[in-house]
Amino acid sequence: MVLKKCATTVFACLFMVGAALAADSLPSELDSADRRAELIGWEGVGRLDIAGQSTCSGALIAADLVLTAAHCVVAEDNMPFPAGQILFRAGLRNGDYIAASRGYAVAVSPGYEAQREVTAANIRNDLALIKLASPIPTALARPFAVHRSSKPRGELMVASYGRGRNAALSIQRECHVLDYSDDIYSFDCDITFGSSGAPVFAYDGVRPAIVSVVSSLGTRGDRKVGFGMSLIDQVSALKRQIALGAPQVAAKPVVAKRITVGGGSSARAVGNSKFLSAD
Numbered sequence: 001m002v003l004k005k006c007a008t009t010v011f012a013c014l015f016m017v018g019a020a021l022a023a024d025s026l027p028s029e030l031d032s033a034d035r036r037a038e039l040i041g042w043e044g045v046g047r048l049d050i051a052g053q054s055t056c057s058g059a060l061i062a063a064d065l066v067l068t069a070a071h072c073v074v075a076e077d078n079m080p081f082p083a084g085q086i087l088f089r090a091g092l093r094n095g096d097y098i099a100a101s102r103g104y105a106v107a108v109s110p111g112y113e114a115q116r117e118v119t120a121a122n123i124r125n126d127l128a129l130i131k132l133a134s135p136i137p138t139a140l141a142r143p144f145a146v147h148r149s150s151k152p153r154g155e156l157m158v159a160s161y162g163r164g165r166n167a168a169l170s171i172q173r174e175c176h177v178l179d180y181s182d183d184i185y186s187f188d189c190d191i192t193f194g195s196s197g198a199p200v201f202a203y204d205g206v207r208p209a210i211v212s213v214v215s216s217l218g219t220r221g222d223r224k225v226g227f228g229m230s231l232i233d234q235v236s237a238l239k240r241q242i243a244l245g246a247p248q249v250a251a252k253p254v255v256a257k258r259i260t261v262g263g264g265s266s267a268r269a270v271g272n273s274k275f276l277s278a279d
Contacts, residue, residue, distance in 0.1 A: 043098045043141035045169055045199060046090040047161040048072060048130075051081045057160040057198035058088060059210060060143040061235065063135035064104075065242070067146075068197030069215055070112040070128040078114040080106040086130060090141040092161070093168040099140050101132040107241035109234055118216045124183050124229050126215040128197075129238035144199065147209040150230045151180065152202030158189040158226075160198030160214065183230040185212050191226045192217070200228055 044060040056072035083103030091098035111125035175189035201208035212228030
């Protein structure tokens with residue numbers, strides 16, 4: 001199996017993880033929310049533009065809090081980008097958006113380490129919370145709840161801004177958990193570079209709630225597989241960080257490791273932590 005983080009950036013593409021992962025066309029099982037009516041109920045999902053270098057996906061969990069992946073907002077020196085260099089646009093579609101705000105503070109799960117290789121520990125801790133400088137009114141974009149269980153029932157859904165389709169939200173309304181072990185999910189949701197930080201939903205009552213956040217993608221044979229973390233306890237810890245001043249992550253050296261993620265499959269590095277795109 002090959003694993004890779006799936007942020008997308010504004011330069012030329014350096015690496016590919018198989019032909020299936022490099023495809024920029026919109027798969028038939030995804031709905032492109034490029035009309036206002038198609039965004040209804042999904043306005044709380046938006047695109048993050050980070051320091052003019054990369055884009056990721058994120059979702060409101062409060063009027064002023066955006067949940068995303070840590071590797072989207074942490075540079076290679078293991079320090080978060082300045083919050084003011086992060087722009088969140090809720091409900092972005094073809095240049096229009098419901099509302100926008102720059103970041104005010106960034107909190108990152110303490111166990112996350114910026115490095116070139118994806119490890120089980122990094123997937124488990126690949127989570128960040130951005131406090132917005134200007135809260136987005138609930139009347140414009142309703143925040144999503146965090147799912148109350150780590151073992152959701154039924155199908156998953158994912159909404160993201162992937163490479164080649166990051167001008168408008170793409171929604172997959174049916175995908176599945178393949179495995180859940182050691183607080184890591186593997187799932188068959190259709191994600192690509194730029195889908196990092198995207199919310200993975202399951203129903204928790206009458207409305208979708210966020211079960212996980214897209215961390216990495218990989219291949220198992222000729223099948224594309226996504227990976228994300230359990231949110232249980234982590235979101236509340238990030239909120240405490242924000243309340244206490246969101247201390248930055250200590251800088252640590254880049255390390256390279258081999259890991260096993262579910263099913264005994266080995267994972268190996270295939271390049272830098274950001275995929276670079278001419279888009």
